[in-house]
Amino acid sequence: MTTTGVVTLVAIALMAIASAIIGVLGVRVTRSTSDFLVASRTVNPLTNAAAISGEYLSAASFLAIAGMIVASGADGLWWPVAALIGFLALQLFVAAPLRRSGAYTVPDFAEARLSSAALRRVCAVTVLLIGWLYLLAQLQGAGFALTALTALPSWSGVAATGIIVLLTVLGGGMRSITFVQAFQFWIKVAAIAVPLAALFGLLLSPTGTARPAGEVFAERTTVTVRTGVTMVVEQPVTVTAEGVVDGAEVAGELQWQPGEHTVESGTQLVFPAGAEVPVPTGSAPDSEWLEPTPGAGRLLEIYSILIAGFFGTMGLPHILVRFYTNEDGRAARRTTVVVLLMLGGFYLMVILLSALARRLVPQVLLESTSDAVVLLVPTAAFGDNPVGWGLVGLIAAGMAAAFLATSSGLVVSLAGVLFTDILQGKLRNFRLAAVLATVVPLVVALTTPRADFTLLVPLVFAVAASTFCPLLILGIWWRGLTSPGAITGVIVGGVLSGAASLASLYAPLPDGWIGTLATRPAVVAVPLAFLVTIVVSKLTGKSVPGDVDGVLLQLHAPERLGLTIDRLTQQRSEGPELR
Incomplete structure (x- = not known):
């Protein structure tokens, strides 16, 4: 194994050990079911914002966005924009009412709002679909990244990530991973900030300023x-x-x-x-790198990306569950504001790093798929020496943090749904739920070819946008929503976006707008899901719950009025004790 590979493995090991130590400290204060599910709703806004940012900045944010910007220039900027406006929408429409609902999961919120056990089951299945697809992307991405840096087999990265995440979640649930994810966010920031500063130093050096802007090789x-x-x-x-x-x-x-x-x-x-420097087919030539690709098909794709990011962020179960951990609705809003600042700063650094990589080390475009650009920049820019090795080690630690943070958040959200909807009862069932939540995508990741980040992750956003977003927006802001309308909307949005996901991943697609809609279905699926939900709710208006005004008052009234009800406490009083 090369020196770079050894440094990478050491950095990843240190990252895993540090995360385990922090997780153990969290376990020491985990005593109840509420600790495992929502950290007893006592997480302060700054810590929660760091944890949310840590799990939101997944492998796609850490690797794929930089690769898209290096390869495609201005066309790669739309995903960071979509991610930020998605959290702005979450801040304006969802964060505080969701926390005031007293729910523990999205299916729990759905039942609290519409008193429908059938809707709860549909939402539980949808959470599993979204979560397992997203977790599959993280596990396969971990295998790809480890192979790119160390030449180890892909399955070793997949298995190691799954095992580490499972052990972390089994130890202390939400209470434990909150501290771990916050720590991992700052590791990811360092993994981008330090190489960025080093590249700026190279740019300002005499040899750096002599390099043409990514058009020719400066040396053999x-x-x-x-x-x-x-x-x-x-x-x-x-x-x-x-x-x-x-x-x-x-x-x-x-x-x-x-x-x-x-x-x-x-x-x-x-x-x-x-x-x-030759330009790979599909990558923008340097003369056109800063100009968006013209054409109606590209415009359709951009609109779909923005819709998926805007509405999909509001529907990601592992992000939504973090807002249940805030003390109250005001804290949930404060958390979202801090998240916007953290994500904005991170994405700005990714954009600058990508631009400098294109200028200083354009050969990375030829050395691998775009997903690996960030991993290859240090040695390409500084050579096979201690400086390059050190930067590779830091990026490897950030890469590991990206996979672990997002994967652990996904496992907790999936385990919460499995625990509350299927394995109800004793606390040990939460641990069994965590095992089931991890094993299913782990087996798929080990037995199927790797899916492209740039396809799979946007499709997960499209499914989330087409299912839970209409349910949450209409459930929070429209008293006319009915359970038949919500069920129909979730199913139609899920089937349409899910079918497009399978087609784009496993079947050849035609060129033109049909192929664009298959890979970016949100532009059709989201409006249709909203429309179907509203129309069916209008047709079934008699089934509007009788307590709708009281529920909406609970969602929107300030906490000081004392209307917020903890759903778990309510369930304990109505059913068997959770132990």
């Missing part, structure tokens, strides 16, 4: 193509190659003429100083 450069790629050359160039180029085995100099050239995985290319 060796590039190892990790995945097969077709690249475009605009000027003739002499390149030394060893591997398979344009379908033929080569070992020596090649004279590339302008046009497209195909290079297979494992091929090594050596470009002379001053040679133009």
Whole structure:
């Protein structure tokens, strides 16, 4: 194993050990079911904001967004924008009323609002669908990242992430992972901020300022193509190659003429100083990098990305459950404001890091898929030396924090639903629920090919936006919502977005707007889910719950009026004691 691989493993191990120690400290104050589910609703806004930011900044935020920006320029900026406006919407419409509902899970809120056991079951199934899809992406991403940095088999990263997350959740539930996720958020910030500062230093150095803006190699450069790629050359160039180029085995100099050239995985290319940097097909040429891609199809995709981010953030179960841990509705709103500041700062650093990577080390575009750009920047910029190794180690620790923080939040939210809706009763059943929540996606991740981050994660957002967002918005702000309307809306939105997800992941798609809608279904699924929910609710207006005014008053009235009811306390008084 290379020195970089050893440093990566040490950094990941240290990250896991530190997280375990912090989790143990959280376990020491975990004594009740409420501690396991919502940390007894005593998490202060700053800590909760760091924990929310920690689990929201998943592998997609840490790896894929930077890769999209490096490869596509301005077109890669839409996801950070969508993420931020999603939390703004959460702040305005959902955070405080959701906390005042006294619920512990989304299905719990649905039953409290509409008194429907059938709706609760539908919501529970939807939580499992969203959570398992998102957890699958995190586990497979961990395997991919570990392979990219250490050459270890992908399954080792998948299995290690699943085991560490499960042990953390089993130890202390929400109380424990709150402290762990807050710590992991700051590790992720450091993992972006320090390499960013180092790249700025390289840019301001004499050698850095002499480099053209990502158009030519500043010095003789060796590039190892990790995945097969077709690249475009605009000027003739002499390149030394060893591997398979344009379908033929080569070992020596090649004279590339302008046009497209195909290079297979494992091929090594050596470009002379001053040679133009080839552009992989599908990546924006440098002259167009800062300009959005024109065309109606691209505009449709952008609208769908914004809709998925705006409405999907409000529907992610593992994010929503964190607002149940705040002391009251005012604290939930304060938490969201701090989250906006934290996420905004993080994404700004990711954008700057991506721009500098494109300028200083454009060869990373040729060395792997875009998901691995952040991982390859340090050694590409600073060389195979202690500086490069140290930065790789820090990024590896941040990468591990991204996978662990998001995965642990997902497992807690899934376990909470399994515990409250299926394995009701004693506290040990929460631990069994955590095992089930982890094992299902773990088995799938180990036995299926890796799905692309840039496809799977947006589709999870689309499913969340098409199911829970209409339920929450209408349930909080419209007294006319009925359980038949809510059930129909969740099912229609879930089936439509879920079918598009499966089609885009496992079937060839046509070009044009049909293919765009399959990979970005939110632009159709979300409005349709809202429309169906409203129409069916209007047609079944007689089934509006009789206590709707009292429930809405509880959701919107300040806590000092004493109207908030803890759902778990209420259930204990109505049923068997949870122990």
